[in-house]
Amino acid sequence: MKIGTRLFNDLSLRRFSALGEEIATLQGKIATGRNPVRPSLDPVAASRLSAAQDMRAQMARFSGNTARANERLSQADVALGETAQIMARLRELTIRASSDALTTNDWRAIRVEAQQLRGTLFDLANTRDAQGHSLFSGFRVQAQAFVETPDGSIRYAGDRGQHQLRVSETARLATGLDGASVFGAATTPSGPQSVFDIADRLIAALTEGGSLSGxxxxxxGRASLRLETARDPVAWRFSLSGPLGHAEIAASLIHGLPGPLVEAINAASARTGVTAELAEGDNRIVLQSLNSGPIILSGLTTGPGGTAPPVPGQRAMLQPIGPDGAERGPVQPFRDARLALEQSLVDIEAAGAHLSLQRARIGALANAATHHERVLTDRQVQLDQLVSGIEDTDIAAAVTELQTRLLNRQAGQQVFAKISQQSLLDFLR
Known part of the structure; x- marks a missing residue:
């Protein structure tokens, strides 16, 4: 087969051009350390690389969710830590208020501080994260967790949902607790109660003069009972004990109308041995027991009862009546037992224990988030190694191949130059 000069030159130039591209590619690999993977050149490697990159993107999303969960849980832990300190301070104030040596100004100072702490507690329950989402409102992250009603009480405005984020293909991690569980369900001897109701009862006790006995x-055997009631109907319930036993007395009272209470006491006189009658001319009830036995009133609750807060200002005063029919002896104030400082102390301690438990739950979730974070880090390292094995260039092999290509090009150019210089006269010689 004969090859003409023109065809020889074209073939040589094409080969030199291909060598130049190969050399440029090798130089690019060495300079960047990356090995470009093209489906046309290596479809298997390209497929593996695409799958690994998709997995890396997914791991990045999971890592972002874990970081956000850690952030929310950390903020919740700080909020609950501050809340625990507030409950501890309320406990200190309750113990201090139980002292008989306090003056009126001391009572006022304690009440003012308790009210301030209650406001701070409200603010902590409405803590929001860096994105402005409420920590304790359940799924209603845009809403305020707790709101103050027109009557001054605080109610939960969120739901019982638990905000979660996906941290792996199969796992979801809670980023907090709902406010109803954290602040609205403190386990006390009288049942689940809101920490805000407990604080309100302490403030009411301080307002009423919390050292009053329940x-x-x-x-x-005979006593005078004076009532302090409101203009609106309020349900009264208390235990009445007499010579025959005791009974629970219940009546709805309005200021200036003690008649329903008299009827309720007389309806139970067969069980207690105590009768009641209205005194003439004033808002007073006269109690009389059989055989001049003792008359004991205890456990007063006002309002709906149960976990509902008592109605401040509702109280009675009992004073013994002597044989001559005159009132004598100390006047004994009697009001809702739930307003007693002793009961407030018990409830505050129970609320503190409950909040500590909720903080432990937050800590457990934070530990789970840390565990997932470590797992994701290990998986990301493995994926980086896999991608590196596909994309990274073997520098030593690339340099050797580059030197071979350069040597081949140099030799080819020399041969091409030598052949191209020969003419017909060279062959005739």
Missing amino acids: QVQADT
Whole structure:
């Protein structure tokens, strides 16, 4: 086969051009350290690389969710830590208020601080994360978790949902707790209660003069009971004990109308041995027991009862009546037992224990987030190694191949130059 000069030159130039591209590609690999993977050149490697890159993107999303969960849980932990300190301070104030040596100004100072702490507690329950989402409102992250009603009480405005984020293909991690569980379900001897109701009862006790006893007694067999009631109907319930036993008394009272209470006491006189009658000319009830036995009133609750807060300002005063029919002896104030400082102390301690438990739950979730974070880090390292094995260039092999290509080009150019210089006269010689 004969090859003409023109065809020889074209073939040589094409080969030199291909060598130049190969050399440029090798130089690019060495300079960047990356090995471009093209489906046309290596479809298997390209497929593996695409799958690994998709997995890396997914791991990045999971890592972002884990970081966000850690952030929310950390903020919730700080909020609950501050809340625990507030409950501890309320406990200190309750113990201090139980002292008989306090003056009126001392009572006022304690009440003012308790009110301030209650406001701070409200603010902590409405804590939001860096994105402005409420930590304790459940799924209603845009809403405020707790709101203050027109009557001054605080109610939960969120739901019972638990905000979660996906941290792996199969796992979801809770980023907090709902406010109803954290702040609205403190386990106390009288049942689940809101920490805000507990704080409100302490403030009411301080307002009423919380050292007042939840039980009064007259040993003369006859006593005068004066009532302080509101203009609106309020349900009264208390235990009445007499010579025959005790009974639960319940009546709805309005200011200036003690008649329903008299009827309720007389309806139970067969069980208690105590009768009641209205005194003439004033808002007063006269109690009389059989055989001059003691009369004991205890456990007063006002309002709906149960976990509902009592109605401040509702109280009675019991004073013994002597044989001559005159009131004598100390006046014994009697009001809702739930307003007693002793009960407030028990409830505050229970609320503190409950909040500590909720903080432990937050800590457990944070530990789970840390565990997922470590797992994701290990998986990302493995994926980086896989991608590196596909994309990264073997520098030593690439340099050797580059030197071979350069040597081949140089030799080819020399041969091409030598052949191209020969003419017909060279062959004739």
